[in-house]
Amino acid sequence: MISILRQRWLPLAVFVFLIGSVALYFLLDPHIPEERQTAENLQPVMSFDHAILVGRRAGEPQWELRGSNMVTDNGDVVIETLDELLLLRSGGAPYRILSSSGRWNAQDGILVLPNATTIEEEDGFRTEAGSLVWQRDDGLTVLEGDVRMLQDRTLVSSGRASFQPDSGMFTMFGDVEITWTEGDDDL
């Protein structure tokens, strides 16, 4: 008798179990709506007006980045209006880097200035380039696009160059033209 009942109710029990499982799956759905998931992963956006970022080593300021309008973007700082970057030196006047805008990656310590850029120093050193990449850790500055450096009545023209502010060494890549005159210091 029991075995007859089992044979009759078994398919029904299996059917009820399957339907229940499906219903439970939808009731306890782990799926998060797409818009909610995206919102949870988004980094908070911060914007700064007339902000100064200061880099220190062993407590001593090494550089200062001044921007009129800066916005965070996935860990980077987008400098929509760059006022100046000062590379401070203990033994001399700072190098002053001027450009229109840029992007600062704090984690890698890399500043990219994709537009026309100028490096100035009060003793007369001046460099112009189409773009600039500055590496915080070793201080290396890579210049590209019609690089022109002027110092002591000497004008250096090169397609690409690098500059090490600590040592003051300016390295030119590819063919180079160096002109010296007795005229003024205008580039």
Add this chain to the structure above:
Amino acid sequence: MKRLWFLILIMALVLAAGITSAREGTMYIEGIPDDATGGRYDTQASIFYGDVTGFADGIIRVVMDETEIRAVILEWHTRDDYMKAVAGVTVLQNDVVITSDSMEYFGETDEAHFLGAVVVEMDDGRFTGQRFVLNLETEEMQFFGAFSGEFRD
């Protein structure tokens, strides 16, 4: 008397200008691939270093008026107006071609000093020796030590 003093003053000014003025010129570092470096400049010491020894087509040329200096390794002290070239040194000055192991140029006196395996080629002769000085402005030549020469008609 006034005219004499005026002439002396003018002469002194011209002389002073001649002593203090450095030559204008252009240095070319050529035959270097775009991703390689053939020249560096020490902005603190104001010294250029050019070295194209690793490049088959590499050459450093310095052009100052009628003078052209060619070298493979060259160092130029811009503040002191002093230049030193070694390896493959050739200087062309009008119809004179000078080759040597090394050359030093002193802007203050406008003199080029050649040292080691010096060969001076001119239209009418060829001279060889170990030391030779050429004044680039006056083209005055000085031979030092043993020198041999061949004259052509």
